[in-house]
Amino acid sequence: MSATLPTGHRRIDQLEMRGIVKRFPGVLAVDHVDFDVCSGEIHALLGENGAGKSTLMKMLYGLYQQDEGVVRLNNAEVRIRSPHDAIQNGVGMIHQHFMLVPSLTVAENIALGMKSSRGWRLDLDLVSKRIRELSERYNLKVEPDIPTWQLAVGEQQRVEILRALYRGAALLILDEPTAVLTPQEVDDLFVILKKMTADGHALIFISHKLHEVLAISQRVTVLRDGRRVDTIPTEGATRLKLAEMMVGRPVVLEYERPEVTVYSDRLQVRNVSALNDRGEVGLRELSLSVAGGEIVGVAGVSGNGQHEMAQVIAGLRPLTGGKIEINGQDVTGRSPSVVRKMGVAYIPEERMIDGVVKDFTVAENLVLHDHGRKPFVSQRIFMNFKAIRDACQEAIRAYEIKTPGPDVPIKNLSGGNIQKLVLARELARQPQLLIAAQPTRGVDIGATEYIHRQLLKERARGTAILLISEDLDEIRALSDRIVVMYEGQIMGIVPGKDVNIRQLGAMMAGTPLDKVAEMS
Amino acid sequence: MFFSSPNQTIRKAFNRIFDTTPLLISLVAALVVASVLLIAMSTDPLQAYRSMLNGAVGTENAFAETLVKAIPILFVAVGICVAFRGGVINIGGEGQMIAGALAGVSVALIATSLPGPLIILFSLTAGFVAGALYAGIAGFLKAYFNVNEILSTIMLNQIAVQSMNYLLNGVLLDPTEAGTNHIPKTAKILAEAQLPRFSITLPDAIYGALQGLGFAGTPELFARTRLHYGMIIAILLAVIIYMLLWRTTIGYRIRAVGENENASRYAGIHVPRQIILAMFIAGGCAGLAGVVQVLGLQYRLQTDGSATGFTANAGFNGIVAALFGGLNPLGAIPASAVFGGLLVGAQKMQRDMGVPAALITAVNGLIVIFTVSSQMFARRRARRRAANEPPRSERVLDAAVNTPMEQQT
Structure with a gap:
């Protein structure tokens, strides 16, 4: 015994x-x-x-x-x-x-x-x-x-x-x-x-x-x-x-970030305020900009307005003040579909809730917002399933999505593969601005590395990328500039290179950058 | 890697058969449970069911009556498929039928100077539009003010019934009925405005074979029955709506919103518009059910003061048929025929056995319970083969059973 x-x-x-x-x-x-x-x-x-x-x-x-x-x-x-x-x-x-x-x-x-x-x-x-x-x-x-x-x-x-x-x-x-x-x-x-x-x-x-x-x-x-x-x-x-x-192969935990051409500002957020889901002030007078060819990382403890900021930019949440411009055009208060037509792609934080329709097939999910465009429609309203399936096969190959095929319900795929599909969908439209909210949360190492490389590739292509993440390693590995948010406000913006982790931590806890600088 | 071997083809066919069997089993199970009720009424269930079957399909006329009953059920069921797939639980089929019938009969009574086919066309259109707009009220309230559509459609049913009573006792009352003790009904529509009766000429070979089986009718099948062209319109509508749901961008958007409102919104789909549209189509189909009852069967709008007096509960039975048909417009065709048969058969059972026909309402309820629970079984099977094949039918009732709950939380 x-x-x-x-x-x-x-x-x-x-x-x-x-x-x-x-x-x-x-x-x-x-x-x-x-x-x-x-x-x-x-x-x-x-x-x-x-x-x-x-x-x-x-x-x-x-x-x-x-x-x-x-x-x-x-x-x-x-x-x-x-x-x-x-x-x-x-x-x-x-x-x-x-x-x-x-x-x-x-x-x-x-x-x-x-x-x-x-x-x-x-x-x-x-x-x-x-x-x-x-x-x-x-x-x-x-x-x-x-x-x-x-x-x-x-x-x-x-x-x-x-x-x-x-x-x-x-x-x-x-x-x-x-x-x-x-x-x-x-x-x-x-x-x-x-x-x-x-x-x-x-x-x-x-x-x-x-x-x-x-x-x-x-x-x-x-x-x-x-x-x-x-x-x-x-x-x-x-x-x-x-x-x-x-x-099963050597992995890279740090990436090379080549110098790329930085274009003019693709996104400009000026003094934007908005409410959160509880009806409290979620964003206060927030201003930031992202240029083409630049990754701006948004760091902060979860629930400090990052989610609201992404939604406001994507047209999914009404503003209570301020102005948002994409490529110099005012999109304040416009609908999500208008904002998307301006070249904005969005990888939502909750992929199973906001990113995909889990009972739809992989192929159907791929065209969630492009289903009305050529070549996915033929004769006005009839969907061209052959074209959709072909595009999906192509995405499966290009993005290394592990799935039995395009006609499987997406809920049968693993988190990493679902995220790759979302990425494939969002990048397919060659966006001007990409909002990536927690793009690798719950995603395995292989897929994470893959997603990071795709983000860097988009940066090289000249896309403006707003990367929202709670994973500081991720933010530091990818960002050209780092924005720290606390209670709906920006505590400071610092260059991504040689960032001081203590400084970041202090800002995440609510100390503005100028005060942090004074202390040290 | 995933090519189709003969083995897989057989497996696929087997799975398809197996997916439909739970539905049939639930029908049988409902009848078995109902037989307990019959025994309690000291009736021999076997005899009762034989009488019911006989009443439903036993004779040419019985079969025709079954189909006649199935027509409005099918119209409503097709619409319910769209609504439920779009995540809108439309319980307002009754009211929408009445709205459609009122508009349709008005057009048929006013536009008498037009040629017959045009009267029919305008009347059908008016019925569709009226049903659609009436349902659209609930859709609009849900889409923009988050008003629960189950409650609003039920209340709209009441409003429709009372409006019908008001109009049938007032402006729409048959002039020849004016008096104190009138029956609330409209005048009869012109003969040209009526939908023609439907019949088919049987080929000699089939007719001979049927005669061998004891068939007593003429080769002109259904010629002396009440079956009308509404059946063809309903089947065409089912095919059109099937195409709409699974072949067009319109249906894709409705289904996407029904399955996941959030993801649809994030993808730039205008969610309120899809909700209203789903409701619109559902109401239009129910409106057609109402107007076709008038043009094809009753030739006037008539009521006993209740909704059932005109609709015979088709607005509710359509929901059951849609669920039984797997929320698929094509599945709704046989499902509606089954329910038509149950209703007609119940009448015969009542006459033969002295059992109240209302028993069949209980059977309907039982079928719903068993269909829903058979889904659990189907889903478990589906999970087991999840990796192999795109499941389709296991989520038949998911939309109906789960979506409303999720959306209300």
């Missing part, structure tokens, strides 16, 4: 997956993969989107059944047929999307679906007590009696972790847990995870963020195209090495 954890549940000393195979129609999603994790260890599972990480873990959690291979828990073979089986065996999973009922309290959410110790009467007081114990032990800072809608994203995640612990998880699968967190929350999470491993829990950390994997794990297994590339100790591994293992 194995030992027990401080939570009172059975410890998982070792979990082993051997020769796991999973086939989906037409795809070998997981191809003879071996994987194991031990008590007290964080084992990172690294791979690009579609590499098979989630599929492998869903089999461990009983959401899928493997076609071949065995799972051994403490050296005894187990069959996990459902999440219920998994929980019985001490395996828990924290999903990317939290599954909490907003109107219920933390304790009610955790008790949900579990038997009450008092039969038909609720035992929420006992549940709360136990939550406090667990919360204290793992520094989760969770209050049992608060309705979950009041919790921030990071807190909701801690409730999910607590629920898994409460149900006896000795092994916890964390599916991209940091994707939704702020840097501060990521630090907090890591403290919790370290405490859990110190207590003998086994953790599997799914991610594609290299620096996090390096910071938290003891071992890394890299998957590529459903196969295990290698399992290596984290100590001694580097970002570059891991990236190359993931992508």
Whole structure:
């Protein structure tokens, strides 16, 4: 018999997956993969989107059944047929999307679906007590009696972790847990995870963020195209090495930015103000310009007006003041279609909500705004599906989009490939101005590199590019000038070359550039 | 890489068959559940259904009546396909039918000096336009003021019924009926303005074979029934609307807005315009349903004071038929025939077995429930073969079932 954890549940000393195979129609999603994790260890599972990480873990959690291979828990073979089986065996999973009922309290959410110790009467007081114990032990800072809608994203995640612990998880699968967190929350999470491993829990950390994997794990297994590339100790591994293992070829983490001709200003935003979705002032007297052949990066903590700015320029949000000019022509208050006709392309931040129609095919999505133009129409209103499909084949080839074909619903594609299609669509019209909002968020390394190269190519072509990103590395790698936004205002504009990261950080926290300069 | 092997072709055909079977299964399941109700009324369900089947397709006249009932249902259903695909839940088929009928009958009664075909053409046009404009009110309110179209169309139904009652007791009242105890109805339209009856001459071989099966009629099939050319107009309309939805930019934009309003807006599609247009087409189709009832069947507009008195619930049954037909205008053709048969068969069942024909309303409801739940099954199958083939039919009801919820949040 194995030992027990401080939570009172059975410890998982070792979990082993051997020769796991999973086939989906037409795809070998997981191809003879071996994987194991031990008590007290964080084992990172690294791979690009579609590499098979989630599929492998869903089999461990009983959401899928493997076609071949065995799972051994403490050296005894187990069959996990459902999440219920998994929980019985001490395996828990924290999903990317939290599954909490907003109107219920933390304790009610955790008790949900579990038997009450008092039969038909609720035992929420006992549940709360136990939550406090667990919360204290793992520094989760969770209050049992608060309705979950009041919790921030990071807190909701801690409730999910607590629920898994409460149900006896000795092994916890964390599916991209940091994707939704702020840097501060990521630090907090890591403290919790370290405490859990110190207590003998086994953790599997799914991610594609290299620096996090390096910071938290003891071992890394890299998957590529459903196969295990290698399992290596984290100590001694580097970002570059891991990236190359993931992508299968040497990668570039920094780009050469050749000198290009800079044209006149393509976009001029003058003293623009606008409201945000809550009806508060979202943009205050904002002014900036972007010239042809220039990438202007917009940095800032999410929710400081970047989204509103992009929408205002694209004609999707009304202004309360100011003026917007594109190529010297006033487009203030014009409709999105007029703005697009002026040569503006827009890669929206939420690609699944604003970028594509997910039940439409890849080909149909490619022509979302050009469907009324030649050659996609023949005889006035009839669509020319042959031309659309041909254009789509061409885009699939040129942009290296991985899809079974143009007639597949786009929701079947991975995030990176969907983003490549959006990019193909937006660049197809040879824009004068490109607004790229979070163009690589949730996109794997290979596609990210590809998208960055395309942006640089557009810059060389003379396009004016407004790059909005929360990823400072991305901003620094691509921008000619960097604009920092805070609460709907511009804190300062600095050249992209040799930028002072401290200076950027100070501006992002709300200190204007002149004050920052005084301080240093 | 993804060429089509014989194996794949068979698989495709199999999948297509399998996609339609859930619908048939749901029909059967609804009838099975309804048989419990029949047993509760101490009626033998098998006998009842036999009587129903007999009443629906048992004789030449029964079959013709089934088709006659199916005509307005099909018109409405075709329009509902456009509305629901565009993300607009139009429940106002009844009101739009009435609006179309009022306009159509007015034209037919006024333009009597014109040649017959022109009266019919103008009357149909007036019916379409009136239905479209009437539905357009709800479309406009939704597009620009975010008024829930389910509520507004239902309320517009009431307004239409009362307007009809007012007009049929007033300016449109048949002059020969003027008096205290009149029936609210218009005068009869001219014979030239009526849609001709529809019949086909059977080839000898087929006629012989049918006679062998006990067919008692003449080779002039449907010659002595009420079946009229409205059927042909409805089928043509279904084909046109199918082309509109899947072959033209107009349909593309309507579907794009229905599936994802945000992405459409970002792509520069004028969203309010598509919502109004979808509503316009839906209302126009329902308007045609109304005017065709007048021109092809009743030859006047007549009511008992309720909407059903004129529409016989076609405005609602059309919604059910559209869903049953997978929100595809072509699918709506057989679906409408099935519902026409259910309604006509129920009458016969009532006469033979003493079971209230209203039972069939319950069957309709059951069919909706089973159709919607069969989608879950179809979707699960679709997910399994997701990587291989472009699924089409698994999202048949998605638009109807999911879109309104998403849009209301």
